Structures are given as C-alpha cells and as structure tokens.
Amino acid sequence: MFNLKSVLALAMMSSLSLSAAQANEMDLVDISDLHATINAQLxxxxxxxxxxxxxxANEVIVAENDQQMKTVRTQVAD
Known part of the structure; x- marks a missing residue:
C-alpha cells in the first residue's frame, strides 16, 4: 500500500532523474497522467x-459485547 510520503518521494526522484540536457529540451512536461494515477491510488x-x-472497530465491539454477555451470564448463574 502506498502512502503519501512514498508517492511524493517517487515523484521527486523521477523528476530529479532528468538530466539538464533533457530538461532544456522539454519546455513543458505533462504530468496530468501521473497526477491522475497518484490520485486514483491515494x-x-x-x-x-x-x-x-x-x-x-466492529471486531472490537463484538469482542466487548461477548465479554459483557459472559459477565452477565456469570452473574445470573451465581
């Protein structure tokens, strides 16, 4: 499962991997697909x-309810 920190770290590492020559060759990088993918995963x-x-939470509630029922049964039996 991805968390926000790993997604941001991956995005930063990907952007840093571009060399200066590649960055100069590309005027604008379209990251809308990356943005959509990250949003969908998030x-x-x-x-x-x-x-x-x-x-x-439901498991805890059921366990507590079962314990209360056992306590009540024990008190009634005594």
Whole structure:
C-alpha cells in the first residue's frame, strides 16, 4: 500500500532523474497522467484503510459485547 510520503518521494526522484540536457529540451512536461494515477491510488488506499478501520472497530465491539454477555451470564448463574 502506498502512502503519501512514498508517492511524493517517487515523484521527486523521477523528476530529479532528468538530466539538464533533457530538461532544456522539454519546455513543458505533462504530468496530468501521473497526477491522475497518484490520485486514483491515494483514493483506493484511503478507501482500503477506511474499510480496515471499520472492520477492526466492529471486531472490537463484538469482542466487548461477548465479554459483557459472559459477565452477565456469570452473574445470573451465581
């Protein structure tokens, strides 16, 4: 899974890899495709992280509920 720092580092490394001659030859570099790709990956990763957080939170809630039910059953049985 990509995080924002690695995406930015990759973008910076890619731009730094251009030599001075290449930079002089190219007046304007179109990075719209790169921008769209990074945005799509970021959106996917954020969505995946959100799903994982919801899943983890639900597991914690279920575990706490189960523990409370066990405690209640134990108290009723006594």
């Amino acid at each position: 959106a996917d990763n954020l969505n995946q992280m959100q799903q994982e957080v919801v899943k983890d």
